[in-house]
Amino acid sequence: MTDFLQRHIGEHIDLNDEEFHTxxxxxxxxxIRKRQFLIQENQSVDTMYLVKTGLLKSSLIDEIGKEHILQFANENWWISDFASFFKGEKSTVAVEVIEDAELFSITINDLEQLCKVMPKMEHFFRVKSNFGYVALQKRILSLMSHTAKERYDEFCLMYPNIFSRVPKRLIANYLGVTRETLSRLQM
Amino acid sequence: MTDFLQRHIGEHIDLNDEEFHTxxxxxxxxxIRKRQFLIQENQSVDTMYLVKTGLLKSSLIDEIGKEHILQFANENWWISDFASFFKGEKSTVAVEVIEDAELFSITINDLEQLCKVMPKMEHFFRVKSNFGYVALQKRILSLMSHTAKERYDEFCLMYPNIFSRVPKRLIANYLGVTRETLSRLQM
Known part of the structure; x- marks a missing residue:
């Protein structure tokens, strides 16, 4: 089980076995099983999760009951309510399990402690955060400048593995289109 | 001039004078003067900038010539094409100066070197990246779930200082609405 974690971290830094043990x-x-909630709205969230197996989503339900999906997370993705985790705010998204999942979790206190005792891990988490930042900037530019059809094609291309595993209504909620529009895009 | 930089970094870590000198x-x-471009599209960008004074924007021009503003940056904000800076891709946004600006710049090689020689700075940049990530997630949720009027009100509330300094057509290009819609929102 720890093989996965060692490989995941090893994508960005070198850790020997003793360091990895630490x-x-x-x-x-x-x-956690399908349909369970890992995080609910309006909580204080002190844990973030790395997906080893399974699939989850983080989403917000607006005032008229419509779901907006911020993120899907499958193998090797991190998920949480990061505004709550990093800034101590109350959570605004819920994290729900779409497929039974095995996760690694770390609390904010342990994260900060780990970065102190092992500066390499601070480097690891900085790189992950930078790459995440870049991915979100691309999503914003895509939301602003691309048509629904272009966003649909991008999604299929970038996340074929998620596309094939997720109900189409959830893909619509990620792309910000109605289920009917999505059906049209698929033709 | 370095007082500003020391204060900016000091918001997240403690540096003594000798460390700050390093x-x-x-x-x-x-x-750089108003209307100059710091970054153009389709370049390799190896530098990021911290704004000491002035105001800049990063934006993308789509195929029909419409501008989409990803970010404004005034005092204490960092700006670049971060996909190019962190991942070595070709730039997709242009960074233009809206008000004459004084900046601090650092190259990607110097950033990595600085983080190696001073782990505290790795911590500083990790925290900045995390906070930036959280801000972008909020922008995505806002783009997906809020009306143009709500996005306009949020912008006025969160960035009163930018709102008062930027031509209204640029605010429209940031919010993703037409100039006419923006006029209606202001009434």
């Missing part, structure tokens, strides 16, 4: 003690394993 | 050698000062 790192692994900061993480816990979590198993 | 840090400051990794930065350069840049002055």
């Amino acid at each position: 790192v692994s003690k900061f993480f816990n394993s979590v198993k | 840090v400051s050698k990794f930065f350069n000062s840049v002055k």
Whole structure:
């Protein structure tokens, strides 16, 4: 099980077995079933999660009951309410399990402690955050400047693995289009 | 001039004068006039900028010539094409000066070197990246779930200082509405 974590971290930094042993003690394993909520709205969230297997989504329900999906997370993705996790705010998104999942979790206190005792891990998390930032900028530019059809094609191209596993209504809620529009785009 | 940089970094980490002296050698000062471009599209961008004074924007021009503004940056904001800076891709946004600006610049190589020689700075940049990530997630949720009127009100509330300094057509290009819609929202 820890093989996965070592490989995931090893994509950006080199850790020998002794260092990894230290790192692994900061993480816990979590198993969670389909349709369970990992995070609900209006909570204080002190944990973020790395997906080993399974699929989750974070989303916001607006005042008229419409769901807006901020993120899907499958293998090797991190998920949480990051505004709550990093800034201590109340959560605004809910995180729900779409496929039974095995996760690694780390609390904000353990994250900060880990970065202190092992500067390499601070580097790892900085790189992950930078790459996440870049991905979100692209999503914003896409939301602003691309048509629904272009966003649909991008999604299929970038996330074929998620596309094939997720109900179409959820893809519509991610792209910000109605289910009917999505059907039209698929033709 | 370095007082500003020391204060900016001091918001997240403690640096003594000797440490700050080391840090400051990794930065350069840049002055640039209104209407100049700091970054153009389709370049390799190896520098990011911290705004000491002035105001800039990063934006994308789509195929029909419409501008979409990704970011405004005034005092204490960082700006670049971050996909190019962090991931070595070709730039997709242009960065233009709206008000004469004084900036601090750092190259990607110097950033990585600085983080190596001073782990505290790796912490500083991780925190900045995390906070930036959270801000972008909020912008995505806002683009997806809020009306133009709500986005306009949020912008006035969150960035009163930018609102008062920027031509209204640029605010429309940031909010993703037409100039006519913006006029209606202001009534």
